[in-house]
Amino acid sequence: EVQLLESGGGLVQPGGSLRLSCAASGFTFSSYAMTWVRQAPGKGLEWVSVINNSGGRTFYADSVKGRFTISRDNSKNTLYLQMNSLRAEDTALYYCAKGGYSSTGFDYWGHGTLVTVSS
């Protein structure tokens, strides 16, 4: 059974940093692209970033480019999102999702971890 467990969310002041983690199990992690998607309170889904299976290629939404960094450790079956220079508009539930190539989409999602940026 595929399981994705996000952690690392919390309350942070504007300008601060957080690192999210997503522990994956139930599939061969190193064979799949992985994605972060966020959802602001009461709003729709917003794609954040994707990383290919080896970690050698990454893509970002314009809204986070230069501030967020996606990475993965295939030996630990874990996906990361380093978030710097956080802004109030980054407040959202952050989901980790399996997949991310244009032909596969995101077939499994975690339950999300909440990030609140506020002073």
Place this chain on the structure above:
Amino acid sequence: QSVLTQPPSASGTPGQRVTISCSGSSSNIGSNFVFWYQQLPGTAPKLLIYRNNQRPSGVPDRFSGSNSGTSASLAISGLRSEDEADYYCAAWDDSLIVWVFGGGTKLTVL
């Protein structure tokens, strides 16, 4: 403003057929697969349709997807109360080099 355009709301009565549209452009829907996600209240999104019209195992055949040019549609037949949810379309955009989502459609079963 979302790159993919969906109606904000849709509704139907039990047993009816409803359709949700998703309008894009040649760089996303026109050249890449469309995916549909269902988000029940208070839960994470779930893959409903992949590669335009394929259903993952466990998704009832009441749900179907179709494409035409730069638009896509999700159809739900035999509407049931448990279908009340938010529905999102998504596709890769070759020009923006990002994934794009529709703004979501809230389906109400009357």
